[in-house]
Amino acid sequence: MTRGLRQLALAGVLAFAAAPLPALAQSSASDAATIAELRRQLEEMRRRLDQLEARAAAQAPAPARTQAAAPRPAAPAPAPRQATPAARPATAQAEARAAAAEARAAAEEARIAQRELALARAAAEAAQSPNIPGLGAPDPMGRDYASEEALRSDLPGIAFRVPGTDTQVRLYGFAKLTGYYDLGPRNQTDAPPPQTIPLTGSAADAQGGDYSMTARFSRFGFDTRTLTSWGTLETRIEGDFGGGAATSTNAVFRLRQAWAELGDDSFRVLIGQANSLWNEGVFETLIDATNLNQSFVRQAQVRVTGRLAEGLIGQVSIEAPETAYTSVAGAFTPGASLQGGASPAFNSVPDLLGRLTWRQDGVELGLRGLLRQIEIRTDGTAAAPPGTSDTAPGWGFAGHVRVPMRLVWEALGQDEIAAMAFYGEGIGRYFAGQTSGQDALTDLGLPGVISAGLDTIPSYGATIAYRRFWTTTLRSNFSYAYARNDYPSYALGFAPGSAAATSLNREMQQVFANLIWSPFATVRDGTFGSGWLDLGVEYVFTRRDLYGGAAAGGPAGYGHGIANRVLFAAIARF
Template sequence: PAPPPAARPPGLAAAPPVAPPAAAPAPTPEEQRAITRAQVDEALRGSMPNSWRIPGTDTSVRLYGFVKANLFGDLDMVNRSDAPSVQGIPLSGSAATQQSGDTQFSARRSRIGFDTQTPTGWGPLNSRIEFDFAGDQPSASGAATSSGYMPRLRQAYVEVGGDVFRVLVGQANSVWNDGLVETLTDATFLNASAVRQAQVRATGRLAPGVTGMVSLEAPYTDYTSNAGVFYPDSSLDGGASPATGTFPDLVGKVSWRGETGDVSLRGLLRQLRIDTDGTAATPKGSSDGFGYGFALGGNLNMARLWTGFGADQLFAMAYYGEGIGRYFDSATSGQSAYSRIGLPGATDVSLTPVPTYGATIGYRHYWVPSVRTNMAYSYARLDNPAFVSEFSAGGAGAVAANREMQMGVVNLIWSPFATERDGRIGNGWLDVGVEYIYFRRDLEGGATAAPTGQGGYGIEQRVQASAIARF
């Protein structure tokens, strides 16, 4: 049995009962919605910045892109391309240069893409699919009726691994790409590269701040003959193209990045091949050539020399190669090699890779964190074989055979939402700017290679205004 309760000493009052703790007030409906929203946001938060997690999976998704509107006009000719290539601008005296100019307004260079990331036992599995609207414009009865440009695939790849080592498979920017110049024009700057193609790529960290990349990339022979410029997808007299390929291109890059700036050394090795069997070209047979090239470039953060320079940068690049071709697609696309096919007296198939070299130098100056100017100049030269002088004057081959090319640009860009942190400037989500662009090309053989009444050179000047809103 339980012991009896202890007797209370005389005169001692009974202890007051202890009240239970007061219950917390129930959240209001507004507070409950806020709590629920925070829980949902946390549950769906992705592993990448600005991403969300697909419910029931470990995959995070991020949407990105920008809307870009370009207003541009040529000062002394009509060139309807919104991304003119230096090597193909109209020659002096041509019909395009006899017109007083042209103005265009377009948003076709706007872009949209999706990134995903999924954890795996080999490290994060990342993927990207990216489009713009710079494809062909549909037409009715051969005449364009609106600015309804077709979407165009830019990138589609998966990459697995971490910072130490990772592997990429799919269509992506070439390892050779190394754009140093910030421009508003969508033309590929002379001596720059904007190649996107299928590849298998390995990336590894070689040392602190040092990264190495090597890739096998899609082969695509490009050459020029008396009949013009040819690629594997070209047509010769309604039939197949003589340009073919057997082995993928081998491309590599080593880059270093530090407080002073960054430096990269690139190299490539590629096979070039012509096979005229089964085509309209004569003589019959095949020929192989090899292309190679090297490029060295980088940025210097000027504040390392004197803090008064702020966030300014000096950048430069120089290269040499033979058979580089489309890897510098504003200067040598189509001119990886030349062939005697179609010339009188040609008895066998020939393929002569073209030596080419050039350099770019530029400067980026910040007037204030939200306003900057980019200035850049590029020069490129091709040492064409002597038999190019035998191409028919005014023909497709002769008009495509440039000897020298130049391009310059100066712009003023306002980024009202720019931020500065530790000497580095983030441009924010909006850019508005104006730009002047200068192009010049000189033909091999000068006026003697040009069509009747046209000069052996072309000069184009363009002014462009752009607005870019990123998301």
């Protein structure tokens, strides 16, 4: 019986030592090291069992080995210190039992090694699946209306593992068709910012509204995720066809994002072109415009993200600067041209931004701020007076809150309310929907000005929005936004009706109401996913009032503009 146990243990060890490992063909270096160590241990146990087998055979009782041979004469009386013949079999049996126990222990070790080997195989097989251990699931494609720019979606896109690597690749995007009709002035753009709606009494107002359709904001992109010894490396390249004219069907591709980020949930670093830390969408819309009090800036940056506490994320970034000022000659950026020459707008230092976001149980609180420098230099340009060089500091802060209404009344389900407010000076480029990108005003070029100055524009505003879920597949968004800019008094000297005068929006208001049907929407673990298809209609009301009123609008103007637009959209994601 003991011999049978030894043979069984030996057979088990040899079987595990020789077992093929097809699932490990593409395992990582750490998996290979684990398997090598298990093989070494199994080989050692096999040698030990061989030794035990030989020892047990050598110590078997003498009668069992010689009984079949010729009879032997009686043995002489044993010496005093020798064991009796009756004692020798008992001693051999005890030693055999000890050897069998040792063999059973070795067999148990082999079974433990078998389980460890099975676990290693399972880990290696899991590594071959698209969900790489240590890599999170892909971020939902499209816009998270709370912080991103594109249309919101919870689809993971098309993801696959690159064979033989620790890299996952995701393809994503959407095809979007938008049709719109203006009930008021003719505004030939599918992305109308509030600050450029036609003024009442203008030629566009006299023409009346018209209808158009576009698909140029359809988008595609891909990203990768790779496990490294420093964390997960993620890269993203994304673009759409919104770079051309709104009235042209020959859409022009434009780069939206191109970045790489390395790290983990506790700390990571991003470099490249990405959404600014200042961005905040506030609520869900169908229109492709930069709406009032919303920020959709994408620019080159270096960003650091860290988890400061449970649910609290801190971020700091250094981002590409761009001075934007307005003078009697119009609005200028560093890339603009003044009378065919260089622009006086100048960049010297990058913008510095920071953001804190806290999330728990669906509640979100956010605080963001920025510091920047705005500068003009007239030397080498056609601007007068020459020799003018001036800088002005820009700064701003904003906060938002998002609260699920189920905390107030469970029957409200997925409904939520959101609010945002901001204040700053010289932050116009981060609110391009309402200030023509203006950061500052200058009296450069006004009659009698000998030494021009540079004045940052104070601006402030607030937005409140409610998201209502009529059913899981049918939802609406309602919002109201207000913003105001304050200008120095010399701006009244800008020529009435000129581009400079009509760009000075003192107050702006905007109202949204939409109805979106997502037939494949789901709610899982309290999280809403819109699915791959959205069909919706939307109404947008916008009003802007100029600084200086009717005098700024010129002879045919009333100093304000009102726009009413109705649109529909269909978004199919992949």
